[in-house]
Amino acid sequence: MDDHNDERTYLVVRNGEEQYSIWWADRELPPGWQAEDTQGTRSECLAHIDRVWQDMRPLSLRRHMEKHGA
Template identity: 70%
Template structure:
């Protein structure tokens, strides 16, 4: 199976709230979890573009929030 637009992908996220896509027929790599969205590669990338508005890892955001008080 190729990585064509017809392949089903899913949106995955790690503990740092970073997003990626992964082929639905493959086991997820350690540390990544299915976010709940699946579809074509393009649909998944569009979803990520809408929801991942702050690219900083969670630990950086938390550190900056704690030091700005």
Template identity: 65%
Template sequence: MSTEQTDNRTYRVVRNDEEQYSIWWAERDLPAGWHAEGTEGSRELCLSHIAEIWTDMRPLSLRERMADAGAA
């Protein structure tokens, strides 16, 4: 059996201040700089949710600098 078939852990979607996403085990404390996004469930569910919502992979600071440069 693969790990995915036997992984019964609950995960949560987390986001950092640069609006980058990842998953983290729900029962573990979040690492510094990461915040729960609100979605919890299977690994597959969380990764699918991230794929839907994280459409711009650029960090927030880069997007802001590019927007500022475009406005100048």
């Protein structure tokens, strides 16, 4: 199914490592993921993620690098 024919509603979700993804709004979230405030079409949700997810490194790696000056 391409984006133009996909009429499902999606949520923007984020895990404890501050990594983003999308998930179908009508399904239970997988363990470890929380819904953000954004929902809409697949394209809208992916565009939102493109705007807000500036550093794709997991949170634990960012913290480690900050601590060790890397």
